[in-house]
Amino acid sequence: MSIERGDVEKIAYLARIQITDAQLDKVTEDLSRILSLVDQMQEVSTEGVEPMSNPLDMVQRLRADQVTEENQRERFQAIAPATEAGLYLVPKVIE
Amino acid sequence: MEWEAVIGLEIHTQLSTKSKIFSGSSTAFGAEPNTQACAVDLAMPGMLPVLNEEAVRMAVMFGLAIEAEIGKRSVFDRKNYFYPDLPKGYQTSQFEFPIVGRGHVEIQLEDGTNKQIGVTRAHLEEDAGKSLHEDFHGMTGIDLNRAGTPLLEIVSEPDMRSAKEAVAYLRKIHSIVTYLGICDGNMAEGSMRCDCNVSVRPKGQKEFGTRTEIKNVNSFRFVERAINSEIQRQIEILEDGGRVIQETRLYDADKNETRSMRSKEFANDYRYFPCPDLLPVVIGDDYIEAIRQSLPELPEQKRQRFSEQYGLSDYDASVLSASRAMADYFERVAEVAGDAKLAANWVMVELSRLLNQNNLEIEQSPIPAEHLGQLIQRIRDNTISGKIAKQVFEDMWNGEGSPDHIIETKGLKQVTDTGAIEAVVDEIIAKNPAQVEQYRAADEDRRKKLIGFFVGQTMKASQGKANPQQVNEVLKKKLEG
Numbered sequence: 001m002s003i004e005r006g007d008v009e010k011i012a013y014l015a016r017i018q019i020t021d022a023q024l025d026k027v028t029e030d031l032s033r034i035l036s037l038v039d040q041m042q043e044v045s046t047e048g049v050e051p052m053s054n055p056l057d058m059v060q061r062l063r064a065d066q067v068t069e070e071n072q073r074e075r076f077q078a079i080a081p082a083t084e085a086g087l088y089l090v091p092k093v094i095e
Numbered sequence: 096m097e098w099e100a101v102i103g104l105e106i107h108t109q110l111s112t113k114s115k116i117f118s119g120s121s122t123a124f125g126a127e128p129n130t131q132a133c134a135v136d137l138a139m140p141g142m143l144p145v146l147n148e149e150a151v152r153m154a155v156m157f158g159l160a161i162e163a164e165i166g167k168r169s170v171f172d173r174k175n176y177f178y179p180d181l182p183k184g185y186q187t188s189q190f191e192f193p194i195v196g197r198g199h200v201e202i203q204l205e206d207g208t209n210k211q212i213g214v215t216r217a218h219l220e221e222d223a224g225k226s227l228h229e230d231f232h233g234m235t236g237i238d239l240n241r242a243g244t245p246l247l248e249i250v251s252e253p254d255m256r257s258a259k260e261a262v263a264y265l266r267k268i269h270s271i272v273t274y275l276g277i278c279d280g281n282m283a284e285g286s287m288r289c290d291c292n293v294s295v296r297p298k299g300q301k302e303f304g305t306r307t308e309i310k311n312v313n314s315f316r317f318v319e320r321a322i323n324s325e326i327q328r329q330i331e332i333l334e335d336g337g338r339v340i341q342e343t344r345l346y347d348a349d350k351n352e353t354r355s356m357r358s359k360e361f362a363n364d365y366r367y368f369p370c371p372d373l374l375p376v377v378i379g380d381d382y383i384e385a386i387r388q389s390l391p392e393l394p395e396q397k398r399q400r401f402s403e404q405y406g407l408s409d410y411d412a413s414v415l416s417a418s419r420a421m422a423d424y425f426e427r428v429a430e431v432a433g434d435a436k437l438a439a440n441w442v443m444v445e446l447s448r449l450l451n452q453n454n455l456e457i458e459q460s461p462i463p464a465e466h467l468g469q470l471i472q473r474i475r476d477n478t479i480s481g482k483i484a485k486q487v488f489e490d491m492w493n494g495e496g497s498p499d500h501i502i503e504t505k506g507l508k509q510v511t512d513t514g515a516i517e518a519v520v521d522e523i524i525a526k527n528p529a530q531v532e533q534y535r536a537a538d539e540d541r542r543k544k545l546i547g548f549f550v551g552q553t554m555k556a557s558q559g560k561a562n563p564q565q566v567n568e569v570l571k572k573k574l575e576g
Contacts (some may be wrong), residue, residue, distance in 0.1 A: 014364060016184075017178055017376060022491060053170040053192075053369035060374040065112045065149035068119030070134040077129070086128035087236030091181040 002032040096334070097298040100326045101306070102261045103253035105270055105290040108248050109222065110153045116157065116221050116245035117144030117187065124284055132224070132239035138182035144372055146171075150245040151376060153277035154194045154219050155386050157247060160393055161439050162270050163198025171219075174365045179237050180224035182537040188248075192368040193218035194376070195247075199432050200271065201395065202263040202415055207450055212264050222246050238424055247532030249279070253292065253303065258322035262315055265289060266417070269315075270394045274419045282313050289318055293325045304329070305339040309346050318371050321346035325353045376452045397398040397422055405435035414443060420459045424464045431468020434475060441467060445485065451491055462491045471500040483507050513569065516553075519561065523552045534574050546570060 008028045012019045051074055073086065082089035115122055118135035146533045158165045170192040173185040177560035188370045195217035224239035241452045249268060269287060272278040279286050284377050285435040309325055312318045324346075329339050392400070394416050401412035401422075415425045421442075429438035448465065450460060470491065474484050479502060490501045502508055510516060524531055527549075546567070553566050 006297050010364075014175070014366070018285075028251055032301055051191075054371065056374060058374050059377040060146055062148035062151060063112050063119075063145045065147050066119060067114045067121045069114075069121070069131075071130040072133070073127075073129045076134075078130075082234065084236065087227060087231070087238055088128070088129065088179075089234040090237055091232050092228075092233055092235050 003028060003035065098295045098326075098330050098333075099298040099300075099500060100256055100258075100322075101253045101294050101296065101303055101547035102254070102255040102258070102322060103292040104249075104251045104265060105259060105292070106251075106265065107222075107288045107290075108249065108268075108280075109286045110150050110245040110247055110277055111279055112153070112245055114147060115243035116147050116150050116219065118243055120243065122244050122458070125342045126240055128238040130159070130304065132242060136182070136243040137237055138184075142371075144187065146373065146376065147245060150219055151194065151378070152386060152387075153245075153275070154217065154247050155274035156275050156277055156390060157249070157272065158198065159383070159387050159390060161195075161198035161200055163214060163217070163379070164196035165196045166192055166196055166378075167378055168192060168364050169194040169219075169376045171365045171370045171376075173370045174220075174367055175364060176363055178223070178226075178354065178398055179235065180226045180239070181241065182242065186220060186223065187370055187373070188220035188367075192375075197252070200267050201262065202260065202267050207261065210254075210260070211256045212260075212267075215250045215252050217247050217249040220246050220248055232378070245253065247272075248347075253294075257320045258326070261291065261322055262319045262485055265315060265318055267394070270417055270419075274391060274393055274397075278550075285313065286480075288313055288454050289320050291318060291325070293322055293329070294339070294545065295326055295329045297437040305341050306342050307339065307353075310343055317346060317348055317572055320348070320351055321353060324351055328353065343360060344414035366443050396560050405429065405439070406440055407435070411439050411443060415439060418457065423456065424460070427464035428468045428471070431465055434471060434474070437474070438468065441471060441488075445488055446479060461494060462488075466491055466497050473498055473502065476563060477509060477511055478502065479507055479509050480559065480561075481561075482554075483509065487560075495499060507560065510557055511565060513565060515568050516557075516561050516565050517573075518574055519553055519556050520549075520566070523549060523556060525540060527552070546574070 005024055005028050008019065008024060008031060077083045077086075077088070080088050105359050109122075110116075112122060114120060115136065118133050120133045123131065135144060155165055157163075161466040168190055171187050172190040173217060174188045175214045176187045176191070177184055192474055193216045195214075197213040197216065199211050199213055200214065210389070222241050222244040224237055224242040227236035228236065229236070253263065255264055267281075269280050270288075278290055288314045291309040291312060292303040292306050293309065296302065296304040305326060307329070309321050312321050325344065334341055343356045345356045396410045397416040401407050401416055406411075407415070414421075416422045419423075425438060425442050428442055429435040431452050437535065440467065446457075446462065449455075450457065454507075466515045467488075470484055470487060473479050473480055473487075487498050487501050487507060490505075492499060495501050500514065530545070530548055534549075536540060537545055550563065550566055554561055554563065
């Protein structure tokens with residue numbers, strides 16, 4: 001399986017990664033090679049093998065439902081670029 | 096052409112945990128902005144999520160309540176998209192292995208029949224923060240208090256065929272989660288939010304039409320109106336020979352119409368993958384069994400018990416069991432009153448009428464259940480007539496205290512002294528010789544009608560306090576005497 005420049009541009013946009021025109025061909029080629037390797041792996045029969053969701057052979061530990069955090073807004077907002085009335089300010093987003 | 100709508104709902108319910116799904120921040124509603132957003136919620140580098148056991152327990156409770164398969168091994172995935180109220184750049188959710196699998200609920204349709212609605216799945220995920228688009232010098236304000244609040248997203252099968260069915264299903268889910276106590280069900284505060292998937296097709300066609308998704312509808316009434324207006328919009332497009340575009344739409348309640356929300360030009364591709372920060376969640380049969388044992392009586396069971404134990408009609412039983420608060424209120428009234436049918440009547444007719452008029456929920460009733468029960472007791476022991484009871488009821492509603500207090504201070508006690516009633520009746524008969532003549536000349540059938548005049552006059556003369564049955568008896572005796 002190979003991918004086109006357009007696919008790379010779209011994925012880069014979704015991931016908010018800037019790729020210059022000059023880099024685009026190289027990235028497309030690299031990704032295509034990785035996908036070829038994936039194709040090769042797809043040929044292995046995995047019947048009866050449970051999908052692995054985590055390389056650690058362990059299960060999730062749970063925590064008790066208790067409020068343990070205190071308000072540290074001032075400390076967090078001290079390193080934010082812009083705040084007002086307790087809110088973090090970001091460039092305007094409109095749907 | 097006759098069209099048929101196909102509707103499926105995605106219901107987001109905020110679970111009533113004290114702390115967030117992956118952090119120890121409080122989930123309390125209404126705090127100052129960002130005072131309940133810790134380093135984990137803010138996605139500071141190096142932070143690791145740790146799953147809240149209560150969120151897991153609540154999800155399993157829901158699964159058992161809808162007779163679903165429980166995912167004994169469930170996996171958290173990352174749903175990737177960028178939006179400022181989602182600091183990590185992904186929402187931690189479940190994709191391929193949700194905690195709750197296929198289940199179902201029953202809804203009651205208007206014609207009295209039941210219909211089963213399939214639940215495809217329900218998965219745990221985190222809520223996002225809130226964006227405030229008011230003007231902050233051309234910027235958007237972000238409050239992350241809500242970020243990380245546990246959500247159970249309940250996805251239905253496309254089993255509903257009208258807006259009414261969709262609302263009945265939403266109400267059913269609402270009643271289940273509030274019975275279980277896993278969600279406060281407060282739609283106005285956003286504790287329950289609903290996305291509606293709607294398509295239409297010619298009646299009889301098997302394939303579904305192209306669907307649109309109406310996002311974030313936040314009341315029962317709006318769900319019905321939003322779906323109906325979207326069905327209408329799609330039918331008009333199709334009848335004009337157009338095509339429905341698959342897209343996300345927003346419901347504008349003021350205009351009662353849906354409008355396109357984002358173009359699919361840059362269709363989001365969420366690129367789900369298993370979250371490496373969280374391990375698979377594995378739960379055992381013992382754990383599930385223990386939760387099953389702890390389940391409270393559910394709406395359906397309560398409905399059946401109400402009709403068997405109290406002899407209520409199906410309709411009455413389903414109205415009174417619709418919410419836990421309503422059911423508890425009714426049962427308390429019935430217990431104090433000693434008569435469940437009278438209790439059902441008063442709750443469903445008089446009380447519901449005033450609650451509706453004043454836009455109040457049963458939890459906000461100014462009349463405590465004990466007082467309504469006592470009022471019914473006073474009717475049963477003939478202290479007051481049913482008519483006077485309505486007057487006392489109004490006074491109770493207006494905060495004038497217990498029924499006994501009102502009856503006492505206003506002197507509303509029913510007159511059951513036959514001698515006193517006879518005196519009033521004699522007076523009425525003496526005052527109305529013409530009507531008496533007419534009555535005596537009439538046949539049995541006509542007499543039944545004519546006696547109403549005398550009953551009315553006697554009741555009026557006694558200021559409504561005479562016992563109506565006794566009045567009837569005395570009148571008959573004297574008139575026919």
